Each structure stands twice: as C-alpha cells, then as structure tokens.
Amino acid sequence: MITPSNEFKSGGPLKQDLTSHVGPTMLSMFLSAHYGGDDVKLRFEEGEQWRKVFGPVFVYLNSASDAEDPYTALWEDAKQQMAIQVQDWPYTFPASEDFPKxxxxxxxxxxxxxxxxxxxxxxxxxxxxxxxxxxxxxxxxxxxxxxxxxxxxxxxxxxxxxxxxxxxxxxxxxxxxxxxxxxxxxxxxxxxxxxxxxxxxxxxxEPPRDGPTLWEIGIPDRTAEEFYIPDANPKYINKLYLSHPTSEAKAPAPVDRFRQYGLWERYSNIYRESDLVYEVGVSNYQRDWFFAQVTRKNETKNAYQATTWTIVFNLTNADHHNSTYKLRVALASATYADLHVQVNGPERYNPIFRSGLVGADNSIARHGIHGLYHLFNIDVPSDLLIEGTNLIFLTQSKCDTAFEEVMYDYIRLEGPLNSH
The missing domain is CATH 2.60.40.1120 (Carboxypeptidase-like, regulatory domain)
Structure with a gap:
C-alpha cells in the first residue's frame, strides 16, 4: 500500500494510523481518531461546505520466484516501487479539477x-x-x-x-x-x-526558556521511547517484535519493544507496594523511569488507583528573593488524564498545577509510544523550594480504568532568570 504523498492526511507528520487488520488485510486510512482521540475529529458548522481530494493511493502487487528469498525480494522491490511513485507525484492522470498538476x-x-x-x-x-x-x-x-x-x-x-x-x-x-x-x-x-x-x-x-537547566529527564523528541519499557507478559508476546534489530543507544532492547500487548499491567507488577521514585543524579531514565504513568490495579478491591511519581533533587544556592523557577513538562501522550504537580510539603492535594482533563489518544492500548504532544510550562515560586533535598510529586489522578495514563516526553527544571 503505497501513499506517495501524505498531503491529504490529517494530523501532520507524526500522526499514526492502522496499517493492517485481523488476517491478511492491509489498510490505507485517510482520516481517523486513532492515536489522537476526539481532538482530531473533523467538525462542521451548520451548512458548512467542504471538499477535499483523498489520494490517489497506489496498490502494488508483486511476486518472487521460488529461488528467491521472498522477504528480501518482495520487500526490497516494494521499496523501490515506492521511490518511483514518490518521484512521480503529483500524478498526471487524475482528471478532476480539484487535483492540481x-x-x-x-x-x-x-x-x-x-x-x-x-x-x-x-x-x-x-x-x-x-x-x-x-x-x-x-x-x-x-x-x-x-x-x-x-x-x-x-x-x-x-x-x-x-x-x-x-x-x-x-x-x-x-x-x-x-x-x-x-x-x-x-x-x-x-x-x-x-x-x-x-x-x-x-x-x-527560540524554544521556551526562562533560565538555566538545573536538571532534566528524557529527550525532547515527542515520544516516550527512551524510557524503561518492560518485558511483556509471556502469555501475550508478539514474537514478530522480538526479532527486530536493536538500537545502539538502547541495546539490547528491540526498537519496537513497546509494541506488545498488556504492558500497562507490568507497572503494578514492578511497583507492587509503592510508586516510582526518581532521584536526579542517581537514577537513569532509561532504566528507572517507566515509559507510562498508568493506574495501579488493586486486585483485592478489583479497582484501579491513582499513581503518584516522585522526583527527588538537590538544590544548592536556592534563590529565595521572590523569584520563580520554571518546570517544563512535555507529554508524548495522554488518555483521559488529569495531571497534578505538587512541590514539597506533606499536602499533595494542594497542587501548584492541574492539567484538567487532557488527551484521548489511547496510545498505550494501541501499543504506541506517542499520541498528541502537550507542553505545560509551570511556575514554581522560590518559597516552595529549600536548600538541600526537594521533592516534586506528579499525580495522575484519573483512575477509572487501566488506560488512563500519561507518557512523558521530557521534564526540565529551570532556575530563575539571573541564577547561575
């Protein structure tokens, strides 16, 4: 299924969609809410006129001789055909006046x-x-x-x-x-x-910036791919994704390690008694930061619980002159989430930031590593911070199902503008 141009598709260059169905069925989807939710659905006003050209899409059928390795021969030939079709775009044969040459x-x-x-x-x-x-x-x-x-x-x-x-x-x-x-x-x-x-x-x-970086977690690439992705439950393993080549940066984990069913359940298996705690300067985000902040399954009550992750960091030369630190929280995905951020203090129910209900991309259930990108720029008053050890609490408060979650892309704490 060769699409020489994505000009007619929704959601830009990172929009994901389904490419296959149960059985030997290939798909070419033009518009959908997959990995985006209601935010990407088309909406029309009463009487609004609209027209759009979808495609053309090239359906290519090839074959290989018995003497050839079918995977290599068919796949390499298909890629060559794709290059030809891209070069030929825009096609000359559509007669519609709505398809410009x-x-x-x-x-x-x-x-x-x-x-x-x-x-x-x-x-x-x-x-x-x-x-x-x-x-x-x-x-x-x-x-x-x-x-x-x-x-x-x-x-x-x-x-x-x-x-x-x-x-x-x-x-x-x-x-x-x-x-x-x-x-x-x-x-x-x-x-x-x-x-x-x-x-x-x-x-x-000029990217958003108020002051120097005090610490950061992750890589700003709009995915959660660099974080810890656990082994799948053996009952659900898709062996196709165990044989893919590895990435040197994350060896020996397969590149598509996240494309396994049920990974959301692994959080409760790994963090049985308490939630994730990440210590800046000691922890490693590739090993110690779970790729999705999901709900916790309470087997006794057959219900789900909200989870609170803790970032521990040391602050020296804290600025207490009515200054403001900046916390940047970039999300790679969100599904019916409500993220609360609290700094120090025993009372976590008085957050300095609440996202409100955000996201419906359902990426974790669809075995994805990102959906829609969100960036929150959060002011942290200096009087909330202390010299020495500080804590930031990230609470995903929605907990009705297994699929309410956020995937973090990147988190950064910036010092006040004039700090060093």
Missing part, C-alpha cells in the same frame, strides 16, 4: 536555525527538523487539523529545507526540532499560487 503548485525553501543562549550563544543548526506548511492556526495546531492539506519535509543537517508540490492556498509555516521543546510558527502567513518559488531565507526558532 505539478505546474499548478508552488515551492517554498529556506533554512531553520535554533537559538537557546543557555545551550549556545550562537545559532544552532535545526538538524533534521520537521518543517511544514499547514492551514492557518496557532503553533502546533497542525496536530489536530484535518480539513485542509499539509506539506512536510525534514531539514538537512544544516537546517536547509525544501517543500515542493504545494497546492494553492493560505498557509502557516510550522516546525519542531528534536532536542528542543515547543513548536515554531513563522510569523507571516504564506499565500501559495501556481508556479510560486518562495525563498524564506534564514528563520530562527
């Missing part, structure tokens, strides 16, 4: 740089950044957009990007960069007409 489309190119003075005083290359055009909206709104068309590419190692075959229309240019939190949006709306070739020059993304 190549000469009726436009191009945009430029370069994206990153500036974060707490990492580097100069500009940094937006290496492999996702850069795209999507309908007009707020930063990150492309995640839940499906009515219009989107055009995405990856920048090269120096941040240069080229976006081709853009349909006529009004767009914003968006981007996000692995290694940096938040979403970029170019501050000028772009109107694309037939034959346009727009050079945007150098663009600069």
């Amino acid at each position: 190549k000469h009726q489309r436009g191009r945009v190119h430029g370069r994206l740089l990153v500036r974060d003075r707490y990492i580097n005083e100069g500009f940094m290359m937006a290496d492999s950044a996702y850069v795209g055009l999507a309908p007009l909206g707020e930063p990150g709104s492309w995640q839940i957009e499906g009515k219009g068309y989107q055009f995405w590419t990856n920048a090269d190692t120096k941040g240069y990007f080229h976006i081709d075959n853009i349909r006529e229309g009004d767009y914003n240019l968006y981007a996000f960069v692995r290694g940096f939190i938040g979403d970029y949006k170019y501050d000028v709306n772009l109107t694309i007409t037939a034959g346009d070739h727009i050079n945007l020059g150098n663009l600069v993304y």
Whole structure:
C-alpha cells in the first residue's frame, strides 16, 4: 500500500494510523481518531461546505520466484516501487479539477536555525527538523487539523529545507526540532499560487526558556521511547517484535519493544507496594523511569488507583528573593488524564498545577509510544523550594480504568532568570 504523498492526511507528520487488520488485510486510512482521540475529529458548522481530494493511493502487487528469498525480494522491490511513485507525484492522470498538476503548485525553501543562549550563544543548526506548511492556526495546531492539506519535509543537517508540490492556498509555516521543546510558527502567513518559488531565507526558532537547566529527564523528541519499557507478559508476546534489530543507544532492547500487548499491567507488577521514585543524579531514565504513568490495579478491591511519581533533587544556592523557577513538562501522550504537580510539603492535594482533563489518544492500548504532544510550562515560586533535598510529586489522578495514563516526553527544571 503505497501513499506517495501524505498531503491529504490529517494530523501532520507524526500522526499514526492502522496499517493492517485481523488476517491478511492491509489498510490505507485517510482520516481517523486513532492515536489522537476526539481532538482530531473533523467538525462542521451548520451548512458548512467542504471538499477535499483523498489520494490517489497506489496498490502494488508483486511476486518472487521460488529461488528467491521472498522477504528480501518482495520487500526490497516494494521499496523501490515506492521511490518511483514518490518521484512521480503529483500524478498526471487524475482528471478532476480539484487535483492540481505539478505546474499548478508552488515551492517554498529556506533554512531553520535554533537559538537557546543557555545551550549556545550562537545559532544552532535545526538538524533534521520537521518543517511544514499547514492551514492557518496557532503553533502546533497542525496536530489536530484535518480539513485542509499539509506539506512536510525534514531539514538537512544544516537546517536547509525544501517543500515542493504545494497546492494553492493560505498557509502557516510550522516546525519542531528534536532536542528542543515547543513548536515554531513563522510569523507571516504564506499565500501559495501556481508556479510560486518562495525563498524564506534564514528563520530562527527560540524554544521556551526562562533560565538555566538545573536538571532534566528524557529527550525532547515527542515520544516516550527512551524510557524503561518492560518485558511483556509471556502469555501475550508478539514474537514478530522480538526479532527486530536493536538500537545502539538502547541495546539490547528491540526498537519496537513497546509494541506488545498488556504492558500497562507490568507497572503494578514492578511497583507492587509503592510508586516510582526518581532521584536526579542517581537514577537513569532509561532504566528507572517507566515509559507510562498508568493506574495501579488493586486486585483485592478489583479497582484501579491513582499513581503518584516522585522526583527527588538537590538544590544548592536556592534563590529565595521572590523569584520563580520554571518546570517544563512535555507529554508524548495522554488518555483521559488529569495531571497534578505538587512541590514539597506533606499536602499533595494542594497542587501548584492541574492539567484538567487532557488527551484521548489511547496510545498505550494501541501499543504506541506517542499520541498528541502537550507542553505545560509551570511556575514554581522560590518559597516552595529549600536548600538541600526537594521533592516534586506528579499525580495522575484519573483512575477509572487501566488506560488512563500519561507518557512523558521530557521534564526540565529551570532556575530563575539571573541564577547561575
């Protein structure tokens, strides 16, 4: 099932969907709420007119001789065919006036740089950044957009990007960069007409930042893949994902280790008596941070309980001059969750932050490692912190089922603006 362009699909470059069904059934899905929930569903006003071209999609059937290794021969041939179809896009055969040909489309190119003075005083290359055009909206709104068309590419190692075959229309240019939190949006709306070739020059993304990094957990890549993913229950193991090659950064764990049924149950098996405690500077997030904060199954009561994770960190030269620290909490996924954050003190029911009900992407039940991205920027008054050992409590308070959860992408505590 070869889709030469994803321009008509919803949710941008990270949107996941189902590609197969029970039995030998392949799927090509154009719009769905999978890994997104109600947030990505299309909504229409009374009398609203709407039209959109889906596809074309290329269905390719190939064969191999008895003398060939079928896996290698069929798969490699399919990949070559995919490259051919991508090169041929946009197709010339659709007769519909709603499907513009190549000469009726436009191009945009430029370069994206990153500036974060707490990492580097100069500009940094937006290496492999996702850069795209999507309908007009707020930063990150492309995640839940499906009515219009989107055009995405990856920048090269120096941040240069080229976006081709853009349909006529009004767009914003968006981007996000692995290694940096938040979403970029170019501050000028772009109107694309037939034959346009727009050079945007150098663009600069300044990620959210109030002060120096005191500590961080994880990698800002919009997934929970770098955290601890347990072995699956032997009763549920899908052997297909035990034979995949390993990633050097996480060896010897298979790359698709998270694609196993029932991993949410493993949390209660591992943390039987008490919840996760992570000590900054001692713990290792690849080993000690469970990939999803799920509910705990109480077998005695046949019910689920909320879970509270604790981050322990040491603070020296604490600033108590009415200053503000900043806690950045980026979520890779959320399913009917309500996240509470509390700092020190015995009373956990007086949080400094409540997310409210967030997310419906159901990623953990669908064996995914991310859904929709959320970033919370939380002020931490300095009078809540003490010299020495401090505690941050993360409570996922919803606990009606096994699937209410959050997956963290990245957590960072920043010192006050003038601290060192």
